[in-house]
Amino acid sequence: MIRLAVDTKGGDFGPETTVYGACLAMHDNPELSFLLFGLPDEIEQAIPDFADRGRLEIISAEEEITDDHNPLKAIRKKQDSSIVKGLTAVAEGSADAFVSAGSSGAIYAGSLLHIGLMPDIKRPAAVSILPTVSKTAPNYLLIDSGANTASKPEHLVQYGKLGSDIAGQLLGVENPRVGLLNIGSEASKGNDFTKAAHQLLETSEELNFTGNVEPNVLLSGTNDVVLSDGFTGNIMLKSVEGTAEILMNDLLNNLKNDEKLDENAVKAVEDTVRSSISRYTNEDIGGGFILGIKAPVIITHGAADRTMFKHSVEIAARLADSSTFST
Amino acid sequence: MIRLAVDTKGGDFGPETTVYGACLAMHDNPELSFLLFGLPDEIEQAIPDFADRGRLEIISAEEEITDDHNPLKAIRKKQDSSIVKGLTAVAEGSADAFVSAGSSGAIYAGSLLHIGLMPDIKRPAAVSILPTVSKTAPNYLLIDSGANTASKPEHLVQYGKLGSDIAGQLLGVENPRVGLLNIGSEASKGNDFTKAAHQLLETSEELNFTGNVEPNVLLSGTNDVVLSDGFTGNIMLKSVEGTAEILMNDLLNNLKNDEKLDENAVKAVEDTVRSSISRYTNEDIGGGFILGIKAPVIITHGAADRTMFKHSVEIAARLADSSTFST
Structure with a gap:
C-alpha cells in the first residue's frame, strides 16, 4: 500500500477539488491510501459516494498558509497548517509522499525544514x-x-x-x-x-x-x-x-x-x-515536483481541476514507488 | 524618395524571393527606389513585369558570404560581396537603409565596421x-x-x-x-x-x-x-x-x-x-533590425518568402523615414 499525504486546503477550489481528485485516483488505483489534512467537516462533505472509506484517514489541520504569507515565517509559525502537518507525516514515515496545490514558496521551505535534502544535493x-x-x-x-x-x-x-x-x-x-x-x-x-x-x-x-x-x-x-x-x-x-x-x-x-x-x-x-x-x-x-528532497513532494497548479489533481496524486504515487525514494 | 539597398543573394531562395519581394514593395509604395546588389544576370531574370525599372538600379556584387563563414573575416575579405557593398552604399549615403536575409553574424559585423554605432550606444x-x-x-x-x-x-x-x-x-x-x-x-x-x-x-x-x-x-x-x-x-x-x-x-x-x-x-x-x-x-x-547602428539595417529570416521579404523592405522604408534615422 502507498500512503499519500494530501493537503486538502490548497488551491483555488479547496476540498471539492483536492478531496474529490484524490478519491478519483483511489478509485483507479487499488494500492493507494490517503491521509487527508484540513478541516474535517469540509473534507467529509467533499468525499464522494464512490470513495473507499477504509483507505481514507482524515487529520485535522486548522491553520491556513496562503501565497500572501512569508513562506519561511508561515512554515515556522503555523504548526497546525495542512502543509506543515502533511510534510511532517512524510518526514515521520506515516506517509510516503505529499501532494499540495498550495503556496509553492511555503511547500519548498517546509520540505527543506521538515524532510531535508538528499545527500550530495x-x-x-x-x-x-x-x-x-x-x-x-x-x-x-x-x-x-x-x-x-x-x-x-x-x-x-x-x-x-x-x-x-x-x-x-x-x-x-x-x-x-x-x-x-x-x-x-x-x-x-x-x-x-x-x-x-x-x-x-x-x-x-x-x-x-x-x-x-x-x-x-x-x-x-x-x-x-x-x-x-x-x-x-x-x-x-x-x-x-x-x-x-x-x-x-x-x-x-x-x-x-x-x-x-x-x-x-x-x-x-x-x-x-x-x-x-x-x-x-x-x-x-498534473503537477511538478521538487527534486533533491528526501521524499516526493508534488506541487500542482492552484487552478488545478479535479482531473489534474488526480494526475498529481498519481505522479506522487509513482514517485513514492520508484527506487529513487522507496529504498 | 527613399533609397533602399537590397542584398539579393541572401536567404534560402535568393533573387527570386528578394528581388520579387522588393518589387512588390515598390509597386505598393511610390516613394521607394532600390539599389539591388548581386549577380546582374540573376537579378535581371528575377525582375517581374510589373516593376518600375526607373526606380531600380542593379549593382554587381560577385562574392558570397554564407552562414559557414567566420563573419568578421568574411566581412573584411569579401569586399565584392552584396553585404559589404550594400552596407557601404548606406555608409556613403547613396542608400538610406540595408535589407538582407543573409548571415546575421556577417551583417552585424559589417554594420559595426562600415556604418558604426550611434553616439552613447x-x-x-x-x-x-x-x-x-x-x-x-x-x-x-x-x-x-x-x-x-x-x-x-x-x-x-x-x-x-x-x-x-x-x-x-x-x-x-x-x-x-x-x-x-x-x-x-x-x-x-x-x-x-x-x-x-x-x-x-x-x-x-x-x-x-x-x-x-x-x-x-x-x-x-x-x-x-x-x-x-x-x-x-x-x-x-x-x-x-x-x-x-x-x-x-x-x-x-x-x-x-x-x-x-x-x-x-x-x-x-x-x-x-x-x-x-x-x-x-x-x-x-517581415524582419528584425539592429538597434544602435547609425542607419537602419534589417535582417530577415533566411526562409522568408516574397511577402515576408516585402514586409522587411517596408519596415526598412519606415525606419529610414523615421526621425531616429532621417535627421
Missing part, C-alpha cells in the same frame, strides 16, 4: 513535466523550472543524474536523453553559464548528454530531461504555456466568428482544437 | 517585431532578441529610450509602454540581472516603464517595448515561435484525421487555423 530544483507532440516521447522533465534563479553549472550535473533516474521510472524511458537548454546547438553558443554547464555535462560519464537544445525543437520530443538554470527554465515554461493558451483562445474565437463554418462544424472543430492544444496550456501535466 | 541589440492577439496593440518590439548574451543593466536603459522612439514611429503608438522581461511581476522577482535592471529602469525619467512582465501575458498586448538580455530574449523568441509552429502543425494533422469532419469542413477550418496562428510561427513579422 546542494539546492532543490523545481521539475515540471512538460508535453511534446511526439507519440513515442510524449513528455519530458524540465529541471530547474523556477526554484533557483542563480543555479550553478555543477548543480545541473546533479540534477541531470537524479533527473535521469526519475525520468526512467516516471516516463518509462531507458537511458534518458539529457539536453541543456540553450540558444544554439553548438557547444560555443550561449552565455557564460551555459558554456560552463555544457563542458561539465559533456565530461560526466553517468549521463546520456545529447548536447544543447533550443526551445523551438523541444516540443517535438528531442529530449527526456532538459536542464536549465531556474530563471531561464521559468521563462521557457511561461512562454510555451502562454503561447499555447493565448493562441488556443484566439483560434477558438476566430472559429466561432467564421462565416464559412456552421454551428455543428464549429462544435466538432472546437473539440479537436481543445484536445490538441489544451495539454500544452497547463504549466505541467 | 555601447553595443548594438537585435530587435524582433513580435505579434500579439490584441487588436489595438498587434505588435511589440523585443530588445535584445539575441545579439548580446551578456547584456548589462545600463544597456537596457539605452535600448529602452531608443526603442521607445522607434516603437512610436514604427508601431504608431504614443508614449510606448516599456516592460522588463522577467519571471514575476514584483520588483523583487528574478535574477541579479533583472533586479538591477528593474532599479535602473524605474528611476529613468525618460521612459514609460510599466515594470516587469512575464512571457505568458506578453502575447495579449501588455507592452509596446520589452527589454531583456539577449540570451533570455532569444529563449523567449524561440519558445513562442516553436510552440506556435509545432502546435499549428499538430492541430492541422489532427483535423485532417478527424472522422467527424468532412473534407470541406477541414479545408474551411484549415484556412482559419493558418490565418490565426501563422502570424506567430515566424520569428518576426
